[in-house]
Amino acid sequence: MILQTTYLPELVQKRLNEEFEVVRLPQEPEARSDVLAIHGKDILGIAGKGDGRVDAELLDQLPALRIVSSFSAGLDRVDVETCRQRGIVVTNTSHVLSEDVADTGLWLVMGIARRFGEGQNFVHDGEWLKGQMPWGASLRGLKIGIYGLGHIGKKMASRFEFLGCEVGYHDCVAQDVDYPWFSDLDDLARWGDALVISCPATPQTIGSVNADILREIGPNGFVVNVARGVIVDEAALVDALSSGVLGGAGLDVFANEPAVPPELLAHPKVICLPHMASATVQTRKNMGEEMIFQLKKNLAK
Numbered sequence: 001m002i003l004q005t006t007y008l009p010e011l012v013q014k015r016l017n018e019e020f021e022v023v024r025l026p027q028e029p030e031a032r033s034d035v036l037a038i039h040g041k042d043i044l045g046i047a048g049k050g051d052g053r054v055d056a057e058l059l060d061q062l063p064a065l066r067i068v069s070s071f072s073a074g075l076d077r078v079d080v081e082t083c084r085q086r087g088i089v090v091t092n093t094s095h096v097l098s099e100d101v102a103d104t105g106l107w108l109v110m111g112i113a114r115r116f117g118e119g120q121n122f123v124h125d126g127e128w129l130k131g132q133m134p135w136g137a138s139l140r141g142l143k144i145g146i147y148g149l150g151h152i153g154k155k156m157a158s159r160f161e162f163l164g165c166e167v168g169y170h171d172c173v174a175q176d177v178d179y180p181w182f183s184d185l186d187d188l189a190r191w192g193d194a195l196v197i198s199c200p201a202t203p204q205t206i207g208s209v210n211a212d213i214l215r216e217i218g219p220n221g222f223v224v225n226v227a228r229g230v231i232v233d234e235a236a237l238v239d240a241l242s243s244g245v246l247g248g249a250g251l252d253v254f255a256n257e258p259a260v261p262p263e264l265l266a267h268p269k270v271i272c273l274p275h276m277a278s279a280t281v282q283t284r285k286n287m288g289e290e291m292i293f294q295l296k297k298n299l300a301k
Contacts, residue, residue, distance in 0.1 A: 002295065003043045003062070005052030008071060012288030016047060019292055025052075036061045045069060045295045050092075054078045059086065067298040069291045073097055073152065073278070074228055076201035091294040093287040095151045097278035101226050102155035104277035105196055108224045108250030109144065109160070113137045113194070117271040137193075140164035145192030147185065147209070148199025148227065149175055156196060168192060171199070185209075189216035194224060201228035211236040214246045222248035222269075226277045229254040238263040241270065252277045 002020040016022055023039050026032045040061040046054060050072025056079055059065065065088055068078055073094040083090045111117055114136035122133045144160045146153045146169040157167045157179060167179045170188040174181040182188035185208060189195050195217050199205050209223065209232040217223060223246065225232055234255045240246035241263070248269035254260050257275055264270050278284070 001039060001042045002045045002047050003039070005046060005048035005054065008047070008049065009284055009288065011285055012071065012291070015288055015292055019296065020045075022047075044299055047071070047291055047295060050074050051077060054083075056082045059083070059088070066301075067091065067295060069294045069298075071287055071291045073101065074200050076228060076230075089294075089298050091291075091298075093290045096286045096290045097283050098151040098155045100280050100283045101152045101198075101277040102159055104252060104273070105152070105156045105198065105224055105226045106159045106163075108226070108252065108271060108273075109142075109194055109196060110139060111271050112222045112224065112248045112250045112269070113139055113142065115269075118268050121268065142166070142194060143168065143192040145169065145182070145188040145195045146179075147188065147195060147197045147231075148205075149177065149179075150198065150200075152226070153196075153198040156198060172204075186213060186216050189213045189221075192217070193221050195221070197223070197225040197227045197231055199227055199231065201230050206230045207233050209233065209237075211240065214240040217246055219244050220247050222246065222250065224250040226252045229257060234261055234264075241267050 002022050003025055004022050005025045008016065023035060026035060041063055043062045044064055044066050046065065046068045048071065050070055054068050054077065059082055067089040068083060070078060070092040072092050075090060075092055078090060080090050119133055122128055141164060143166045146157055146167065149157065149169040149171045153169065160167050168182055168188055168191055169179050170182045170185045182191065197209060207230065211233065214223065214236055237249060238261055241249060250271045251264065252273040253275050260272055264272060
């Protein structure tokens, strides 16, 4: 029996129902308690999106649980450490969606550097009729600092390298790659023309792109975030953009989605997307298949 903690896309829901007996976890506390009291002892796996909380309180009510299979890149709402201590396998689909997210990161870097967002507004607002728009910057030769060199970060690095950018990265440890490693995030921010965020949201990374880091990126640099909104101090980001301390931002994620600070929406040098980096039909289908594959694989043992 599988406990489904969140809504899933229709095509994924259909496949999950075909493969397993599925119990939906209600959001209302009383109904939730009733479902767990009836089915908790029989639940072997959890399936859900990344916004489904799996904490110690829930785990305590699922004594037979073997696996948490998340339809997501991040695991920031899953108590991974408690799962590990109890021998519960935790999987996500980050390797499945890495190509599309890397494409989006590249597009945002290109969009800010080349001023594509400003160019669209320039045409729509009739400014082109009055004269030429200021030039943007070529990607060739830009220094791209990648914050988090996991599945997605590595895919982005190879794209930037192919386009003639210099690539550096910050991660908790140096990896076996040819790109320079910066042990401190502020050193990477100071080195690069752009800081591209692709790390998970953890106690160590949440809020880590703060006013000091944004100041190091500088008025000619910009930040791109395709990871989690909470990694960036949004108030500091608004201040840095408003004051000219930071040159621009490309954002697919926000701290309080779907609410976006109006200052970011209104800023001419900010591109805002609705958390859509992995939102293609093909990738979402493949994410669902990977989630189900991991459930079947681990429950067959």
